[in-house]
Amino acid sequence: MSWLTIYFIFEWVLRIVLVLVVLRKPTMPSSKMSWLVVVMFLPEVGLFLYLILGVTHLGWRRKREHKYVLDLASTQSQVGMTEMMAKDKEKGGDVGAKVRDIVEPEQKAMVLQAQSMSGNPIVTGSDVQFIASSKRYVDLLVKDIDEARDHVHLLYYIFVDDDYGRRVVNALIRAEKRGVACRMLVDAAGSRGFVKGHGFGELKKHGVDVHAVLPVNILRHKLSRIDMRNHRKIAIVDGKVAYVGSHNVVEEHYGGQDDMKWVDLSGRYEGPIVWQMQRVFLDDWVFQTQKQLDEMGLFPDAKKVGGVSAQVVPTGPNYEAETFRRVLIAALNSAQHRIVMTTPYFVPDEPTVLALSMAADRDVDVRLVVPKDNNHPMVKLAGEYYYDYLLNSGIKIHQFENGLLHSKTVTVDDAFGLMGSANIDMRSFHLNFEVNVLMYGKDVTQRLRDEQKTYMTYSTLIHLDHWRDRSNWRQFGEAVCSLCSPLL
Numbered sequence: 001m002s003w004l005t006i007y008f009i010f011e012w013v014l015r016i017v018l019v020l021v022v023l024r025k026p027t028m029p030s031s032k033m034s035w036l037v038v039v040m041f042l043p044e045v046g047l048f049l050y051l052i053l054g055v056t057h058l059g060w061r062r063k064r065e066h067k068y069v070l071d072l073a074s075t076q077s078q079v080g081m082t083e084m085m086a087k088d089k090e091k092g093g094d095v096g097a098k099v100r101d102i103v104e105p106e107q108k109a110m111v112l113q114a115q116s117m118s119g120n121p122i123v124t125g126s127d128v129q130f131i132a133s134s135k136r137y138v139d140l141l142v143k144d145i146d147e148a149r150d151h152v153h154l155l156y157y158i159f160v161d162d163d164y165g166r167r168v169v170n171a172l173i174r175a176e177k178r179g180v181a182c183r184m185l186v187d188a189a190g191s192r193g194f195v196k197g198h199g200f201g202e203l204k205k206h207g208v209d210v211h212a213v214l215p216v217n218i219l220r221h222k223l224s225r226i227d228m229r230n231h232r233k234i235a236i237v238d239g240k241v242a243y244v245g246s247h248n249v250v251e252e253h254y255g256g257q258d259d260m261k262w263v264d265l266s267g268r269y270e271g272p273i274v275w276q277m278q279r280v281f282l283d284d285w286v287f288q289t290q291k292q293l294d295e296m297g298l299f300p301d302a303k304k305v306g307g308v309s310a311q312v313v314p315t316g317p318n319y320e321a322e323t324f325r326r327v328l329i330a331a332l333n334s335a336q337h338r339i340v341m342t343t344p345y346f347v348p349d350e351p352t353v354l355a356l357s358m359a360a361d362r363d364v365d366v367r368l369v370v371p372k373d374n375n376h377p378m379v380k381l382a383g384e385y386y387y388d389y390l391l392n393s394g395i396k397i398h399q400f401e402n403g404l405l406h407s408k409t410v411t412v413d414d415a416f417g418l419m420g421s422a423n424i425d426m427r428s429f430h431l432n433f434e435v436n437v438l439m440y441g442k443d444v445t446q447r448l449r450d451e452q453k454t455y456m457t458y459s460t461l462i463h464l465d466h467w468r469d470r471s472n473w474r475q476f477g478e479a480v481c482s483l484c485s486p487l488l
Contacts, residue, residue: 014043018050034483102309103440104415110330111311114438117323118313120279126271127306128444130451131245132407134252137266138164141249144237145171150297151181153236153281157190157229157421158248161199165249169199173206181209181295185284187230188212190248213288228317231421231432233266234281239300242269242277244312244437245419246406260373261403265451267419267437269310272302276312280435283314309440315422316433324422324436325429328410329355335364335412340452342369344406345376346383347425347485353386357393365396369455371406372399378481379425385482391464398459405455408436409448416440417448426485 018039022032039046102122103111115121131137145152145168152175159165172182184203186194194200195212203210213230235243245266248254252261269277278298286292315323332339332355339359346368348356360366368390374380387397410418420436422428439448 011043014047015039018043018046021050034485037483106334106336107331107412107415107440110327110334111438113330114311114313114323114327117326118311120276120312122309122311122440123272123276124309125302125304125306126269126273126308126310128267128269128308128310128439130447131243131247131266131268132264132451132454134164134247134250134262134264137243137247137264138167138249140268141235141243142167142171144235144241145175148175148178148180148237150238150300151183151236151295152238153234153278153285154182154184154249155186155230155232155234155281155284156249157187157231157233158250158254159186159191159194160248160250160254161194161197162251164251165194165199168249169203172203172208176207182207183285184208184210185213185230185281185288186210188215189229190231192216211288213284229427229432230284230316231428232280232284232314232435233421234277234435236274236278236281239278239298240270240274242274243267244269244277244421244435246408246421252403260375262406263400263403263455265407265409265419269437271305271308273308273310273312273437275299275302277435277437280312280314284433307441308444311438311440312435313418313420313438314433314435315428317431322429324434325349325352327436327438328352328418328424331410331412331416331418332356332359334415335359335362335366337413338365338367338411340367340369340409340411340449341424342405342407342409342452342455343424344371344374344404344408345379345423345425345427346370346386347379348383348386349426349429349485352424353389356390356395360394366394367396367398367456369398369400369405369452369459371404372401372460373404375404378484381478382481382485383425385478385485387462387467388464391462391467397462398456399462400455400459402458407451407455409452411445411449411452414442414445417445419448 019036022035022039025032025035035046035050038049102124111122131140152172154168154172159168161169172184176182182203186200188195191212200210200212214228233243233245233247243266246264247266248264250262252263254262282293282298313323313327329351332352339356356366356368370383391397408420408422408424417439418436419439420434422432422434422436428434439445
């Protein structure tokens with residue numbers, strides 16, 4: 001038997017085995033189809049890619065282990081939250097008000113779904129300050145760190161030791177010298193320059209407990225897929241102030257492109273909602289370090305400081321369901337008048353596209369704001385494949401022209417808004433660790449929409465006729481990239 005015949009048999013055996021593995025994979029048919037195309041045409045490449053990218057969940061042993069440490073981390077926050085609500089009720093407050101007292105009937109199903117998946121109920125009495133400028137974000141964060149008395153917790157996907165990052169590093173060192181417990185997590189891939197550089201070691205030298213999470217290693221044991229990322233951006237100071245949104249700790253012109261300014265939006269939160277954000281950090285901390293934190297100052301008495309009702313919705317492969325996607329679709333389905341969405345990376349799945357088009361069918365004014373220029377060309381082309389269908393459905397698409405719009409927001413009617421780290425793409429739906437905040441009420445929704453209106457001011461509205469005039473080669477590229485959408 002010749003080597004050519006042996007190779008031919010090997011390839012077909014490999015194809016058959018991989019086809020059976022892919023078909024048994026509990027994912028959407030579109031994702032299976034993408035894998036099958038690769039496997040049938042390039043079986044060796046398909047095997048390699050599937051081994052490092054095909055498994056998007058925790059192994060059974062790690063899932064059991066993670067559930068154990070997650071429960072440990074959750075006990076403090078859940079018990080503390082219950083005690084805080086009880087104390088507030090005794091004083092005649094309404095921090096733990098019932099859903100029916102906070103949201104309209106149309107949103108009740110979405111709220112309960114988010115609560116059942118995240119374990120976080122709606123809490124009232126919080127306040128949020130929206131921050132657009134990266135400099136302003138760092139100014140406020142450094143000020144809060146300098147005023148910290150008990151602890152500082154930071155978790156960032158990208159942390160760069162530039163002028164902004166250096167200010168935060170120095171603030172952490174000052175806080176540690178004052179006896180403040182400083183803990184920091186950074187994603188090993190997104191912050192690889194920082195992890196390998198001087199700043200990471202400098203923090204360790206001065207006593208800051210800093211760790212790189214999810215190292216990129218084919219033999220990594222904690223998660224099956226090596227490109228799973230912790231995409232969250234969280235900062236918590238003394239359990240009283242928290243930052244959540246799209247800002248990383250990096251200058252606006254990150255990436256070396258002076259004409260590509262990153263445009264972000266985050267919230268500085270105070271009040272009872274900070275406890276839920278603390279819980280998310282503790283989940284990640286315990287998972288990474290296997291160490292439980294039991295300091296009394298992690299969950300101080302939460303005081304009502306404003307009128308914002310909110311709910312934190314974390315998502316990631318440690319959750320059984322695609323939490324963010326389900327909450328997003330529930331939000332879209334609840335819309336009666338208007339939806340505005342902003343995202344830097346728009347690669348939707350079929351249920352999301354259907355929910356958007358169905359909203360437009362109900363005469364809901366649906367607007368999508370995306371950057372005209374993108375730092376990931378393949379992702380941009382994959383997303384643009386859906387524009388024709390969306391435009392034809394009556395959805396308005398705005399292309400932001402004043403930088404790389406990196407803000408991730410959704411507003412629905414005058415009822416509620418959503419802001420956080422998650423994009424409208426497959427990675428945020430199925431793969432990455434993300435965190436988002438649902439905020440309820442007319443005032444906070446209008447304030448968030450005012451930020452969205454600013455983006456639309458610097459955007460150009462796409463017209464269907466003009467869009468269809470793009471070149472055949474462009475359309476072909478979009479179609480090819482769309483086939484890879486489930487893998488992006």
